[in-house]
């Protein structure tokens with residue numbers, strides 16, 4: 001982080017491995033991951049498959065690679081992928097679905113990142129030689145740009161049922177699935193059931209330095225392995241980094257509740273500042289998105305002033321800002337963040 005930043009709310013990807021995690025990583029047993037001989041990677045894959053109740057899982061360098069491999073496997077060139085208009089593969093993966101899978105992506109107008117089965121049904125194209133085949137529907141749990149919104153279990157189930165009825169594959173981008181689990185009390189396996197593929201990120205709120213794990217059927221993961229190899233994502237003694245994920249799954253899941261509570265404090269404080277539009281009731285997990293249009297400032301200008309005071313957040317539009325709580329942000333830092341925003345806006 002830039003030297004002047006003391007309070008880092010830019011993203012939960014900014015977490016640094018704790019001392020205990022580093023020690024655990026240091027002691028990890030390792031082997032050749034490409035040959036399936038790294039015991040720590042294998043352990044992490046088993047833990048994830050069990051957590052999500054899928055037959056198999058695959059350790060990958062990033063969540064982006066999980067999304068891209070899944071899209072590639074579910075679709076053929078010319079097919080259509082349905083997801084929310086704010087979703088990561090559409091907006092933040094370098095055009096990967098088009099570049100790598102030759103897929104047309106349609107962004108559905110969900111409510112804070114959550115669309116409905118009715119919207120899926122309306123979007124599925126009729127079978128016609130003129131139209132692309134609608135092949136895959138993807139759900140982002142939680143919705144990042146929706147503001148950390150938790151997809152309700154019933155909505156997830158309805159979307160999966162509708163997808164099945166129309167012979168679509170289903171994919172869950174579970175970058176923050178465990179935030180949804182902790183916030184709602186619904187198990188990861190209940191959220192994941194009904195999806196052909198689902199993945200979790202280790203390097204966000206869970207606090208590991210690298211990696212994500214993609215899960216699905218044995219056949220799906222067999223095919224995913226080939227793409228991992230093809231894309232150069234197969235590694236060697238990767239247990240060193242996978243150990244961060246094993247540690248995180250054992251020790252950093254329940255504590256996500258602290259991040260959610262801190263996000264509540266942040267949202268309540270920000271909502272009281274004149275010029276900021278934000279409904280704290282919309283904040284369900286660790287992401288707070290607020291509108292600053294009434295302050296007369298742009299995000300870029302305000303963010304620069306905040307950084308000068310030691311606080312970093314991220315822009316999500318010309319007058320919208322996102323703040324994300326995580327492992328490396330304390331309650332007192334969140335309280336201080338509110339004071340800094342208040343003072344800066346006071347001028």
Ligand SMILES: Cc1ncc(COP(=O)(O)O)c(C=O)c1O
Pocket residue numbers: 013061062063064065067088089140144173175176201203211212
């Ligand atoms: C919802 C969502 N999906 C996918 C990704 C990509 O994950 P990674 O940074 O591990 O590639 C992110 C990263 O911010 C994300 O927020």
